[in-house]
Amino acid sequence: xxxxxxxxxxxxxxxxxxxxxxxxxxxxxxxxxxxxxxxxxxxxxxxxxxxxxxxxxxxxxxxxxxxxxxxxxxxxxxxxxxxxxxxxxxxxxxxxxxxxxxxxxxxxxxxxxxxxxxxxxxxxxxxxxxxxxxxxxxxxxxxxxxxxxxxxxxxxxxxxxxxxxxxxxxxxxxxxxxxxxxxxxxxxxxxxxxxxxxx
Numbered sequence: 001x002x003x004x005x006x007x008x009x010x011x012x013x014x015x016x017x018x019x020x021x022x023x024x025x026x027x028x029x030x031x032x033x034x035x036x037x038x039x040x041x042x043x044x045x046x047x048x049x050x051x052x053x054x055x056x057x058x059x060x061x062x063x064x065x066x067x068x069x070x071x072x073x074x075x076x077x078x079x080x081x082x083x084x085x086x087x088x089x090x091x092x093x094x095x096x097x098x099x100x101x102x103x104x105x106x107x108x109x110x111x112x113x114x115x116x117x118x119x120x121x122x123x124x125x126x127x128x129x130x131x132x133x134x135x136x137x138x139x140x141x142x143x144x145x146x147x148x149x150x151x152x153x154x155x156x157x158x159x160x161x162x163x164x165x166x167x168x169x170x171x172x173x174x175x176x177x178x179x180x181x182x183x184x185x186x187x188x189x190x191x192x193x194x195x196x197x198x199x
Contacts, residue, residue, distance in 0.1 A: 009145035014049040020057035044077030080137030
């Protein structure tokens with residue numbers, strides 16, 4: 001088992017006109033010609049242009065205009081595991097025209113719960129945790145609403161502690177900005193910029 005970037009020599013960075021670095025006469029291209037099924041795990045975390053690049057490369061190798069060169073591509077992943085890192089972003093596979101030609105199959109049986117329970121009590125705990133994760137991913141957990149975000153002091157403490165966790169030491173304000181911790185502060189303290197009080 002290897003990564004998609006290793007096997008298909010996916011480009012970094014990638015754009016709408018990118019293709020994979022695979023020549024038609026290479027050993028990788030020959031292996032692809034004999035391949036019936038391609039499994040791409042955690043595919044939903046990848047940029048949509050990577051799938052466009054793979055699609056075009058497979059068409060070139062197989063000398064056909066059929067989607068993905070006629071190969072069966074199994075894309076595994078869970079949209080609930082993706083954080084909204086880009087507001088109204090267009091990078092996800094679901095934003096690609098290729099998504100309209102995908103057949104979506106949903107899994108409903110948690111095999112970890114079925115296979116890993118040591119006894120009935122442990123299996124019940126696993127089921128409860130699995131149900132909680134589904135509620136979290138679906139946005140159905142109860143939320144506690146605050147009128148204002150945390151105080152500036154609380155945000156600075158959070159930022160410092162994150163610095164200690166990731167860098168094993170305290171970080172200065174310039175280092176926080178460089179490593180993105182300032183983004184956390186800006187999202188946690190939107191009210192402070194407008195002069196509104198904090199709780």
